[in-house]
Amino acid sequence: MGLGMRISEQSLSAEGNNFTAMRLLLASSVIYTHCYFMAYGIEGADDLSAFLGAPISAYAVDGFFFLSGFLVYPSLLRLGSSTRFLTARFVRLWPGLALCILLTVLAGAFVTSAPMSAYFGGDTARFIATNLSFTVASYRLTGVECGGEACVLNGSLWTLPWEVRCYILLAILGALGLARPAIMKWLVLPATLVGVLLWDVPLVQDAIRGLVGEGLAYNINMFDRLWGAFALGVAAYIYRDKIPLSWWILLVIFVLTLAAHQVGAGVHMRALLIGYAVLCGGFLTAKARAASANWPDYSYGMYIYGYPVMVGIYAFWPTQAHLLLTLVVMAATLPLAALSWHLVERPALDAYRRRRRTRTLAAQQT
Numbered sequence: 001m002g003l004g005m006r007i008s009e010q011s012l013s014a015e016g017n018n019f020t021a022m023r024l025l026l027a028s029s030v031i032y033t034h035c036y037f038m039a040y041g042i043e044g045a046d047d048l049s050a051f052l053g054a055p056i057s058a059y060a061v062d063g064f065f066f067l068s069g070f071l072v073y074p075s076l077l078r079l080g081s082s083t084r085f086l087t088a089r090f091v092r093l094w095p096g097l098a099l100c101i102l103l104t105v106l107a108g109a110f111v112t113s114a115p116m117s118a119y120f121g122g123d124t125a126r127f128i129a130t131n132l133s134f135t136v137a138s139y140r141l142t143g144v145e146c147g148g149e150a151c152v153l154n155g156s157l158w159t160l161p162w163e164v165r166c167y168i169l170l171a172i173l174g175a176l177g178l179a180r181p182a183i184m185k186w187l188v189l190p191a192t193l194v195g196v197l198l199w200d201v202p203l204v205q206d207a208i209r210g211l212v213g214e215g216l217a218y219n220i221n222m223f224d225r226l227w228g229a230f231a232l233g234v235a236a237y238i239y240r241d242k243i244p245l246s247w248w249i250l251l252v253i254f255v256l257t258l259a260a261h262q263v264g265a266g267v268h269m270r271a272l273l274i275g276y277a278v279l280c281g282g283f284l285t286a287k288a289r290a291a292s293a294n295w296p297d298y299s300y301g302m303y304i305y306g307y308p309v310m311v312g313i314y315a316f317w318p319t320q321a322h323l324l325l326t327l328v329v330m331a332a333t334l335p336l337a338a339l340s341w342h343l344v345e346r347p348a349l350d351a352y353r354r355r356r357r358t359r360t361l362a363a364q365q366t
Contacts, residue, residue: 004246007283012074012240014293017282019067021292023299025281026060026067030156031306031333032326033057038314039322047322053261059274061159062229064303066275068163069233073170076179082171088352089167093160093300094132095348096340100304101131103336104153105141107312114143123150131157134164146315156307162222166230181238189238192231196268199224229271236275243279250280300345301337302330309333 010016033055036046049055076085105124112119122142130138137157140150173179178188198204199220209217236243253273260269285291310329319325 004244004249005284005287007240007243007245007279011283011286015290016286016293018286018290018292019071019278019282020295020297020299021285022278022281023064023067023297024292024295024302026063026278027299027302027306028326028330029060030057030303031310031329032322033060034155034307034310035326035329036322038310039320039325051258053258053266054270059270062225062271063274063278064159065163065166065226065229066233066236066271067278068166069230069235070237070275070279071233072167073179073234073237076170076174077181082174084356085174086167086171089164091348091352092345093134093164096300096345097160097304098132099340099344100154100301100308101128104308107308108141108144108153112141112143113145119143127153131160134161136161146311151311153311154304154307156303159226162226165223166227169227170230170234184234184238189231189235192228196224196228200265200268225267225271228268229275232271232275236279245276245280245284247280247284250276296338296341296346298334298337298341301340302333305333305336305340306330309336 008016033046034057036055037043044055046055046057052059072085072089075088076082079085079088105120105128108124109116109119114122119142123138123140124142127138127141130136137160139152139154139157141153144151144153146152170179173184173188177183199208205217205221208220212220250273253269253276257266257269257273260266286293306329309332310325313329313332314325317325317328
């Protein structure tokens with residue numbers, strides 16, 4: 001008798017899992033933590049962080065990166081080209097982000113204290129250029145203030161450059177012939193594990209900080225966390241037929257993660273916990289029926305619009321009722337996420353798929 005359900009090829013199809021619902025849950029969790037921060041001004045915390053060892057948004061971000069690795073790695077294998085892979089990822093991320101940036105800049109034009117001749121320069125120009133190029137996240141618009149200080153208008157955008165970096169690294173591995181499952185098993189994933197374990201040794205971190213400085217060490221730390229979660233998702237896909245999925249195993253990992261946080265070693269256990277939870281939530285809940293199989297995917301819109309919507313609502317309604325604020329923000333964000341999906345994201349994906357099919361047919365006929 002097995003320990004739990006195994007992931008089948010059928011369950012990997014869109015109709016075989018509830019990953020759309022899981023992505024919505026992760027995006028909503030990020031909104032929840034942000035609303036707690038907005039209500040109480042306590043950064044990097046919420047009312048679950050003392051128990052969980054980290055705010056729920058940290059778990060959610062790790063879950064997004066895990067799920068991204070689990071889902072996009074087979075896309076690279078299927079497309080068979082790093083260029084086509086990066087193009088597909090660009091089409092998924094950029095059009096929706098471009099609409100969000102445009103609407104944010106237009107909204108800022110109504111509340112800025114700067115003249116229009118100056119508004120589109122400085123912080124606004126940087127907000128547009130850096131966010132749309134995925135180089136680094138920028139959060140402020142020229143002359144837009146909250147309480148006399150420059151507003152952080154979209155604190156969620158910081159993850160997008162890191163997600164793109166994970167895609168680029170995976171594409172480089174593909175171009176070098178190192179993304180094949182056998183090589184990932186015996187070289188890339190073990191190297192990632194060694195790097196993760198070494199970086200988590202305080203003496204190693206202190207030595208590297210002394211050599212490269214705090215700025216570069218911060219980037220290494222973020223790469224350690226986010227590539228670690230992404231690579232864990234890749235590993236879960238490669239070993240998918242060997243992973244038993246069980247709510248009881250999830251409970252054991254949960255307890256171990258809480259214990260790891262108590263001794264300051266919870267970062268990668270957190271990724272393991274949320275990654276396994278995402279798999280359980282995606283597959284075990286779909287054994288009878290995949291309820292979200294045909295849902296539109298509003299999760300990306302919920303994620304990128306949630307923060308600016310929250311800032312706008314809080315400017316007119318500064319409340320400490322963070323749970324109520326969360327519900328109001330989610331309700332106000334949903335129409336924007338729907339607009340983004342139906343007007344921009346889905347049409348861009350459909351156009352890309354039609355063009356790829358056309359090229360494939362043309363190539364087959366020559």
